[in-house]
Structure formats: structure tokens, C-alpha cells
Amino acid sequence: MDWSDFRDHIATAERDGRRKWIYPRKVSGRFFRWRTWFSWLLLAVMFAGPFITIHGNPLLMLNIGERKFVVLGQIFWPQDMIIFAIAALVGLTSIIIFTAAFGRVWCGWACPQTVIMEMVFRKIEYAIEGDAHQQRGLNNAPWNTEKILKKIFKHGIFYALSFLIGNVLLSYIIGWQQLYQIIVDPPARHLVGLSFMVAFSLLFYGIFARFREQACTFICPYGRLQSVLLDENSIVVAYDHKRGEKRGLLQQKFHERVIAGLGDCVACNHCVAVCPTGIDIRDGTQMECVHCTACMDACDAVMTKIGSPRGLIRYASLNGIERGERLRVTPRLIGYCVVLAALVSLLAVMIFTRADVEATLLRAPGSLFQQMPDGHYSNLYTVRVVNKTSREMPVELRLESPAGSLQVMGGSLVVPPQKLLENSLLVELDPAAMKSGTTPIVVGVYSGGKKIQTLKTAFIGPRN
């Protein structure tokens, strides 16, 4: 095997396995501009998210400690696990369908690894240490004052940022009010939490200061699954080899290049220089390529300078490149979008038609039946009602069958928001409707006049 064959080894490792550090050159262009704007939007959402509430509930709170999960203002309790299971299935199917159609768009545009790495940490690195060649020079230089100061400054900011982002993520778990309380409290009262945060921030810092693109190539399963999720019609960041080959340095005029059999690629290697994962996109679609579009911008800039059309590296499908087709909306793409929309609607329907209130009916522990002064028989039950909304819910229970009366102790049931209420219930049956021993009864649960649940249980009476 040829070590220079890109297929035989990973781009970020030397022959002995040591890390080959990548110094991507600064890139500028329309895609980089659009990506930067989109990243600022996503970062704004991440920082503002903990403070956004819908109907009084947080936008997103995954409180594992209290086993309460809030997504888009909807509270999910452990008994809603079935929705989570279905959501996971829908999510997985959606990822497969989306990738088959649109390729690896997530990685370069929305993944937190790319957004935080390229748009936050790397920009800071460029600002402090300079562009790629300057960084390389600094790393190869001896440890003088300037290098020490720059390194301390850079890594200090990196760690501080990691700590900040770690706290923001924590507020998605425990809520910002609790986090604020922990911050203003003396640290001695939260030593365990503080040491956890310090350790987590160290891990976070390690990923963005050191680990970087290895997360995409070694850890993330999405990258490795691309080989089964993509087909010849999926959109990828592709080098138009039909137009670009053979590549050759720009030494003669355009028509002379054509005669010499040279394509548009002038072998400037800018696409390799800006790649944050260290690959050559001209070798084709690769596992390491996260579709960050930096090579597209770099090549477009060079093409524009020499007067050739842009798009030598562009978003295209394999078939599009082979057959020279422009990217267009195909029936296949529309079909995939329809299926995706249907799946998302299914999930939305499941979530928004969830019952707001759930009741459980149990026999009062240790009780059988009681005989009333008038000779009728009654059974004592315990009813537990959980209110999943953030508003008070009045709940009414009615005996549907057979004939009798139902009395809730203590008046009416008003369940406080996000709480579970337990109360006693006395059911008295008409002697004519009673069977010997056990009589099945049906109780309806009503809220606001609408029936929201039907409960079936047994009424115990004397055998006769």
C-alpha cells in the first residue's frame, strides 16, 4: 500500500500514530459569510434558550435529577416514555431520509462541534496567534516571552469560555434560577457541583483546544454512517473532476491549457490549505469531510481571480457531476421531503394531543366494603391525579356505570400545576345494580366539561 494514497490512512495521523496538527488557513467567501451569520443565530439561541419560556414552561429543560423533561414548553414525565420512544424512531428515520436527500448539511452548518470550534474558538485563535503560517511559526519557535504570553492568554480565554458554556448547558438541566442561586451562594456549599463543573469545563476545553476534528472522525457516528446513508443522488460537497482534470499549474493562457488537455484546476492547493480536517476534496467524498464549505469558498476565490466560472467545488450529487447536471429539485427530493413532513407531523400530533391530566384509581389500602346506615354498600378509593400543565386544572369524576353515586372527599379536585394530587373517593352503588362479590364499575374523568379519561375498577360487595 502506498502511504500517499489517501484511502489507506487517516489524514490527521503520522505513520507512527502521532497526531498531525492541522493549521487551516483563514477562509473568506459567500458560504463562510452565510455560515457565520447562521452560527451567530444558533449561538444566540443557545445562550438565550434557558431564559425563554412557553406558557410559563422553559423552552428546553432536561432535568434528569427530578425526572422532568420539558421540550418546547411541553412537560414530559416518566410515564410519557412511549412518546420519547416514538420520537427517537421518528428522529432516526428522519436523519436517514434527510441525509439521503441533502447529504451531510448538519455537520458543516449546525453541529455544535463545528459552530463552536470554527466560529468561536478558531476565530479567537486567529485573533491571538494569527493565520495558519503564523501559528505554525509560533509553535516552532522557542519559548520566549511573546510565545508564553500568547499561549497563556489564548488558553485562558479557551478555558473561561468552556466554563461559561458549561454553565449555560447546566442551566438547560436544572434551570437558570437554580443555577443563579448556586452562583450567588458561597462556593463552599456547592463543592461537589463546582468540582464537577471544573472537570467538565476541562473536558470541554480539551475538545476544542486539542481534540478538534478528531471528534468528527473518531467519535461521531454520523460521519461513519455516511457511507450507508449516501447514494449517487445525495447532495455532497463535490469537486467537479470532469471540469477540473487534469490539474496543472497556471503557466499558459486558457486556450493553451485546453490544447494541453488541462482542466480548470490550477493545482493551487488552496482547498487543502483551508480544510479543517486536513483532506483533499479533489480525491472525492471522504469520511473526514464535514462539508464545511471552506474549500468551496477558497476555490471560488481563485477561479474568480483567473477569470474562470465559480463552482469547481460545489454542492452537487455524484450523478450530477458525472452527467454534468445542475442542482435542481428532483421528484425524488420532493418525495423525501413529503415523507419527512409526514413523520414530523405525526410526532407533533402525538405531542400536542397528549392528555394534560392523568388519573389513577386505587382501592383505599386495607379497606373492603362499608355498609351505609340506609343499608347501601360503599367502597373507598384513593384517586391520584397528575397535572402535566403549568395551569391549575379542576378535575371532576363521575360514575358512568352502573347506577350509584360518587363523592369526592373534601369537595372538588383542583390539581396544582405540575403536581400530583391524592384524594379519597367514596362510591355507593344501587343494590339492584350490584352483583355478588365484585361489580365492575366505570368512572369518567372530566376537565372543563370534556371527558379526558375513562377509569375501570372493581367494586367489592357482599356475596349473596
Added chain:
Amino acid sequence: MSNDPKEPLLLDHNYDGIQELDNNLPRWWVWLFYITIIFAAGYLIYYHVARAGDLQAAEYTKEMMAGEQIKNAAMGKFEASIATLQPSSDAAVLESGRQTYAKLCAPCHRADGGGLVGPNLTDDYWIHGSNYVDTVNVIWNGVPAKGMITWKTVLKPEQIQAVASYIYTLRGAKLLTPGKLPENQLPAKPAGPSSFE
């Protein structure tokens, strides 16, 4: 595994045409692997060989036993003190007692204490003793034969004190509808043919 000298990276096993390259793994990957092996060895020895640590079942049993001890101590302390209890007149205690009564006692003793399945708590006829201490004992131990459940497994000592204090305030209360008559004054049940005849 000796490799083909012309292609040193290619290992010699071949599965349906799929072959394996012998690249050196990244150092961090290799060392993380070694560390997991060392950790696994340590974990195995600590938990399953030396048995120095508790497994989950033992941890659970220990926690439950500790909890039981705390509970039994509190209950024992309360039980020993029942004989000397006095009804509370604190407004907050009586309010909490009233809420407990409305939820748990009203089904059988009626919301106003007049008696339904259980006896009338407002009159001066007492089946199990007329002192406050007797009331607390009845609530604590229950009267299983008559259908009064033992509340010591359901209510905490201060809740029992609160509800007993509230019931103490019901004595002599004016009822809007007639309460249940005392046991020895209830009309005799009609003597008809037994259901087995």
C-alpha cells in the same frame, strides 16, 4: 502475522475480499484503551474479588435498613409518648389536622364528624375511651375488626397529633343534619330469613 514485504501495511487475512490495513493507531486512542483495561482490572478486584465495595443489591439493602431504623426510632419515640399527649390548640396544627381529616377521615366519619360508616365524633358516647389519649391510640392502632385502619403506617406522628387535635375540637359541635346514633341506640337489624335458607 507476517505481511507481504511488497505491501507491508496489508494484513494477510481476507474475508470475502475485505482486507485490513495495519496503520498505527493514534496515541490517545491506544492509551485510552490501556487505561480502560487498568480501570477494569481495578474495578473487578475491588468489587468482585476482594469484595471491598457493595454491589447494588447490598447498597440498596443498607439504605433501606438505615431508613427503617430512623422510621422505627421515630415511631417508637412517639408511641412511648402517647400517654402524655395533650391536644394542640395551635391554629396551623389544627388547620393541617382539618385538611387530613377532610381527606382521610371524612369518608367514614362524615365531613362534619357526624358519623357514617364510623361512629359520631361529636357526641359524648365513646366506644374506646373518652380521653384525648384514647383518641390518639385508636388512630394509631386502628380497630381492624370494625374497619378502622391503623393509621401509623400512613400518617406521620405529627400528622396524627394534628388530626387528633382537630377531632378534639369537634366534640360537642352542632350538626346541621342528624349524626349517627351511638352503637347501643341503633335500631336492631331486621331479623329475616338467612340468605342461606
